[in-house]
Amino acid sequence: MDFHVTLDGRGDRSTRIYRQLLEAILDGRLRPGERVPPTRELGERLGVARNTVAVAYDRLTAEGFLVGRVGAGTYVYSDGDRPRSRQAPAGADVRPRATWAAAAEPERDTASGLPYDFSAGVPDVGLFPFGTWRRLLRPEAARADYGDPSGLPELREAIARHVGVSRSVRADTDDVLVTQGAQQALDLVCRVLVEPGECVAVEDPGYPLARALFRSHGARVVGVPVDGEGLVVDALPPSARLVYTTPSHQFPLGTPMSLRRRTALLDWARRHGAVVVEDDYDSEFRYSDRPLEPLQSLDRAGRVVYVGSFSKTLLPTLRLGFLVAPASLRPALRAAKQLTDWHGDPIAQAALARFIDEGLLARHIRRATRVYAARHARITAALRDDFARWLEVVPSAAGIHLAARTRCDPDEVVGVARSRGVAIRALSSFSPEVHFGLVIGFGAIPVDRIDDGLRLLAGSFPQS
Template identity: 40%
Template sequence: MISALIALRRVDEEGLVAQLTGQLRALIATGRLGKGLALPSSRRLASDLGVSRNTVTYAFEQLAAEGYLEASHGRRPVVTVDGGERGDGTGAVASSARSARPQLSPWASKLKQTDWPMSYQAPLKPLRPGHGDFREFPNEIWARCLRRSAMRAARRELGPVNRMRLREALAHYLATSRGVRATAEQILILPSAQAALTLIAAVLISPRDDVWVEDPGYPGAAAAFRASGARVTGMRLDEQGMQRTPGMAPPKLIFMTPSHQHPTGRLMSLARRTEFLRSSRPGKTWIVEDDYDGEFHYDSRPVPALQGVDAHGRVFYVGTFSKAMTSDIRLGYLVVPPALVGTLEIAQRHIGLIAASHVQEALAEFVADGHFLAHLRRMRRLYHARRDHLVEGLERHLGDVLSVEIPSGGIQLVARLKRGRADQAAVKRLVEAGVETRALSSLALGRPRDHGLLLGFAAWRENEISAALRTMASCF
């Protein structure tokens, strides 16, 4: 009978987990499911509700972590609280809190309408895009750097929020590897690349300012600029990435991923980069260059960063360590145009976008001692082979339904559907079968023009990629 008390709306898989968790929590809090009641097994409830078993399992695990259920392997979960234990003893608080509609800000009211942050389940499944292989990271070396940094912390005086040792190491690395021209003082250390976009938007964007982004593109950028009230316009792509539309007045800000366009992986030519710089008015039009995985380039020498070509201080350069190292290291960085360094530093502290100092010091040691470059050299060879293995497998197993766009670098690729537009339905079916991809249409700013799959290859060994391809072939 429990399934009759639950009504799920068919959205993405993450949405089903959140809905089921919330509805079971409410049924317990209001006393509809009493203390000591044994719930159905995850297999039985999944069958009754018509969802995957993982959906029910994740909901049970979350409620057990919150103290609503007692769950152990091989046994049905049991309700552990009386209705009202989470309220005033009668369940009235839980019921009224559920029915009351909180008054949110205009920004918060629109959060559920965006596709950011991206909805994925845990644990990581093949071929989820956007991830490197954390299993290949030199954790023992990193642990030693962290340990030494923590031991030195007691002797360090309270210092700046952006540690100079890391800024100097980064300035040297970016100059030699990416052609970035910046002093150490221009580099801000942040909790993530997304934090850098949030900071830029807070400082530069006023309501109704025009912002251009790539379409399809990185949804986190559109979300950050819309949060500041910008009018975000999606710019079409060609083989060189973002295009300018003739006759359009230059906007306040342009966001682009020129090294490996997200999601297609296309490389913007030097001529196209120069065209954007030439049309940008110094002090009035700013460019944000997101080089999220520029460390990984396979087929030719990487094109230097757009920031290094800019002679008028118009370009922000954004980077992250989560792709090159491991996503657990929540550090990004921002190279700021000289005229805005002081303002951005104040805004960084005002908003609280500050990275832990001991992690900064450990990373400075990791970079300065050569461990970072050694890790990158090894990962480039590994990821290059994995890209080629995925491309060859897609052409062999799925060449009749998918057309592969081979990126010159990066950690993911796009495979377009040759027939039909049901990429979101395909993604749902693949997730149920154990392969996690991203629908290309979901990355469009407006009406989708392309339909296909965004597939990650960096995080997966070749035998894992082969198994995932066999699953995909059977699904299609």
């Protein structure tokens, strides 16, 4: 093996070789049973006499760390305790800023190991056309130089055309900035718009990672209630610099924002000099009703930043999203994108551009919508018929999850359900103010498991 040894520093050379080999054995870089270089070979590599290396080897052999095998070489001793893993220094005196010191470690969703997974926001990986995607991935799309922070022009053009046709978004190629998912889009918008201490209004209940992201930039985050028409505009704080909303399919309740409320929100933003971030995260999947016009297409004052993602329509692991911003924000957003990660994966971006241009995205969405519609219908019917004494379904006609308000403590139900192999979330995990409710996803669970999963879920409610 090629083992690195440095002879810089004090002490004789044999001692320095000894100490570095010992450290490598103790921290696991040299594993039990692994062969070390012959003394002559290591000596030549280091520019020292063979005997200098032999002295270090002899000392390690005497201490039991190395063992010589006649005719085979010298090996790390393989008996005894397993070496400790190699770790970076603890850095006891190094501390993050106060905002990050108080931040919780990112949650790891453990639901995927359960047989009945009703997690929200998780698409069906089995629907993704892996064969087609592999055909579209072409290494020649890689570049030897740094790319445009806005993304590949052909992808931006394809996205502008796609959202223009499917969602009536008003955009051309220059209006689109490709991001690594919606989360990066929100980060960029906050970077260029919000000063520390300024107010950002978010829906309550709402998307927890958006709330956490705005706070990480030093914003004062204020929750605004949601009713049957969407975000309650009259409850918006007058000082809000930014308003984050999910009007097409409110997350997590699922209700769409009414046209009256959309008009009121745009008028409020104009009067208060605020920017509205419209997160259209999964409205491609619709099961009834004609979708309302996005805020972006209704906006005439240039107050809306439209954020989209392919995490639900395709796969979260692709990390592909985008934003459409007013022209006045584009230079700053491009600069922020360049400072954070410069550009994304050109091979994946080129593949997605071809995927859209060849009509494959539209075909995939139609197919996935049929699958999700069947799951949505089955779950909605079961909840209304078999769960009526415990909960009330919140009307929803899009996306890959739905919500229900409960008449009992949902946290206890979630705990019992998990013990029975059913993954589900309480509405309280999306808001400290909303206590009674469940959020039920249907992207990750096959249709043939829904009935058994719901039966186990029903058994998790109080039976008396």
